[in-house]
Each structure stands twice: as structure tokens, then as C-alpha cells.
Amino acid sequence: MLWSRRPSPLHEKARAVGLDLTASRIRAVTIAAGKTRSLLLNDPDEALPLFVSLLGRTPEVGWAGYSHCRKTPHAVCSNFLAALGQPRVWKAGRHTLTPAAALELSLAATGGVVSAEAHAAVLALPAYLTPTQVSQVVSAAARVRLPLKGTAVGALALVADRATAFLSGKPTPADPPPPDWVVPLRPADPGPGTVVVIDADEYALSAAVVAVERDRVRLLASAAWPRLAARLWKEKLLDAVCDRCVRLCRRDPRDCAEAEQELFEQLDEALERVRGGSGVSLTVRTDHWYQDLIQQPEDFDGYCRALARGSGEAVAELLESAALPAPPRAVWLTHEAGLLPGLAHALRQYTPEGTTVEVLPAVAVARAAAALVPRWLVAELPRVHLDAIIPVPVPAAAPAPAAYDPRPTVTGPTPRSPS
DSSP states (O other): OOOOOSOOOSSOSOOEEEEEEOSSEEEEEEEETTEEEEOOTBTTBSSEEOEEEOSSSSOEESHHHHTTTTTSGGGEEESOGGGTTSOOOEEETTEEEOHHHHHHHHHHHHHHHHHHHOSEEEEEEOTTOOHHHHHHHHHHHHHTTOOEEEEEEHHHHHHHHHHHHHHHTOOOTTSOOOTTOOOOSSOOOOSOEEEEEEEEOSSOEEEEEEEEOSSEEEEEEEEEEGGGOHHHHHHHHHHHHHHHHHHHHSOOGGGSHHHHHHHHHHHHHHHHHHHTTOOEEEEEEOSSOEEEEEEOHHHHHHHTHHHHHHHHHHHHHHHHHHTOSSOOSEEEEOHHHHTSTTHHHHHHHHSOTTOEEEEOOTTHHHHHHHHTHHHHHTTOSOSSOBSSEEEOOOOOOOOOOOOOOOSOOOOSSOOOOOO
């Protein structure tokens, strides 16, 4: 008897799956009965890092590549999403990968998990991809039998998912407040307005200006800045921490590939803790020495001050070129952008005083993509890549209250009239 290794669903297979794809990772969630659940694409982790190791007999996507990106960078393929269609090749040993091949490997690594959960999925993509690159992503998804029903710009899908709450001036109740969330002094103004969505991945820091109207959301402008990519922030942090180590013990972790890799991997958890306002202890270990490095949130902010200032100036220039009739009501940072030290503070400085700056949950974009699945299944949305406009669904009208009856309500058996 042949036993199948295909993952078996733990829940009913009538769920909508939303995929959030960036140059750094893939994240997926399902929505059923109003509940959101993240899929484990890189068990035990939710997100699958888009790093492909070329060291083994076959290329491996995920942690196998991420755990070697500083130790053996020549044998790791990364940052390939924005390179689709370009004559770029990664070679190591007997392996040769093009951007399209690397993307197909990455989607294949998620296809089994997604197919086991649902018959339909929607893919959210960065706004910086060209139409030709989007077509290549769709073709790769078809080759690995991903049950794709549609694609959309992630920022546009995100705003469409939150448009009803935005128009009513109420916060989205499903979102837990992030650690640096501040209660606004006054509630948000209801009605149409503009939102700026900021994201960061291996390729670039990107921004999308989206108008929220009564019946639709519309992409007004977008930009991507590769010189402010998330990988450059992490490299800046790594160099600064290593320089601190040299000052403390006269030894440089960058002289040992294993020590540099181990220190690099600690930055992910450190960024999460620093964003929450906590200090971190980073450990450098080699065969002959070790050093503990205590870092505070203000240290990380100082290391990345120039990058944060450049990001604020770039977003301000984008807003100026967009010639908006009124300042944006809000700036929404994705989870990855919210982890960049000092970025949220810089955006508060470079945006108008009435604009709120908020950090969204990690699953926000993937959940927004999943919310589009039922709308595509009933042909409510066109069969094209949604990169300009998404209609806002009209909320169902509440049932009219029953007319008031002044007569008292009688319970129990009806009294018999006297004969």
C-alpha cells in the first residue's frame, strides 16, 4: 500500500485562504465562521522565508536558506521576487536558479498546505511588481497547482478589507492593539479619506496611497525605495552591534561566519522585543570566546536614525507629488515595517499633525486577501489583477425594529370569557 505524504486538513475544507507574498516571505491564513487562523508554512513557524539554500542535493526553501544567508551567502538565493523577468541567475555547485524557478520552488513549498485547507485562495502581491511580473507569479502558481482564484495589490486589499470601519470612523475590533499603540485623543472622523500603507521587505521599503470612497477604494500613487529595504536595516544593526562588540572585547563576530550567522538570527526576536519597549541581550559565541551584548530600544533607534529619517522624507515627497486635496487620515505600517527601529516615530514627524500612525497585525494583509475569496467565487469581482480599484461591499441593512404595541403582553393560557 502506498501512503500519501500530502498534508491532511485538520478542519473542514470549506475555507478561504489568503496568501501574502513579499520579497521576504509568504504568509497564509484561513477564514471560516468569522475566525482567522494562520497556517504553518514553515513548521513550527507561520511564515515561510523566501531564502533558497543551494548547498544540498536539492534546493531547499525556508529556514534551510535563511540559516546560511550570512554564513555562505554565495550558496543562498534570495530577493528574487522583484527580479522576475530579469537575466539574473544564482549558481552554487550543480544548482542553477533563475528568479522564476526560485519563486516556483517557494510556491510549491506552500501548495500542499494550502490545498489541504481549501479549494480557493487569493494572493496579495506588492505594488511594485509590473503586470508582466504578476503574470509570471500567476503562471508559477498554476504550475504548482495552487488553487488560485485571483490576485490583488496587498495594500489595496488591506484598505478594502477595512473600508467599512474606516468610513464609520470606528477601529477594526478584530485587531489587538500593538505594543506601541496609543489611544487617540479623539475618535477618527467618519467618511471618505486617504490612507498610506507602508511595507518593507528584502527588495524595498514601499508605500501606497489609497483613497477610500463610499463605494470603492482606489490606488492613487505608489513608490518603492530599494535603498531603504528591510535587509539594509538589518545589515546596519548587525554592523553596529558587531562594532559594539569590538569596543567591548576587541573581537569582531564578523571574523567568524558561524558567529555572524548566529548573531544575525537573533535580530528577528530582538526587533520584536525592542518594538515592545524592552531591552535585549544578544550573545556572540565562538569556539574560543563569547560576549553578551545588552541593547536598549534607544540603541537600535540610534543605529537606524539615518534610514528612518530617509524613509520619512521619501514618504513626505510621495504625498507631496500625489497632490492630495486633504492630508491622509492615517498611515498604516505592516508588521514588518513596524519592526524597523525608529520608522514609526519618523513618519509621525514627517506627516501632518492630524494623521495617525498605526502598526497592523502580522496577518492583516493575508486576512484581507482571504476576505476577497468569496467575492471572487460569486463573480462580484472582475477576473483581473486588482491593482487600481476594489469595490467596497455594501453592508447588509439591519432588520427594521418591530412596531411598538402599547398593549401588555399576555403569557400563559388565554382566559375564558364568562358564558
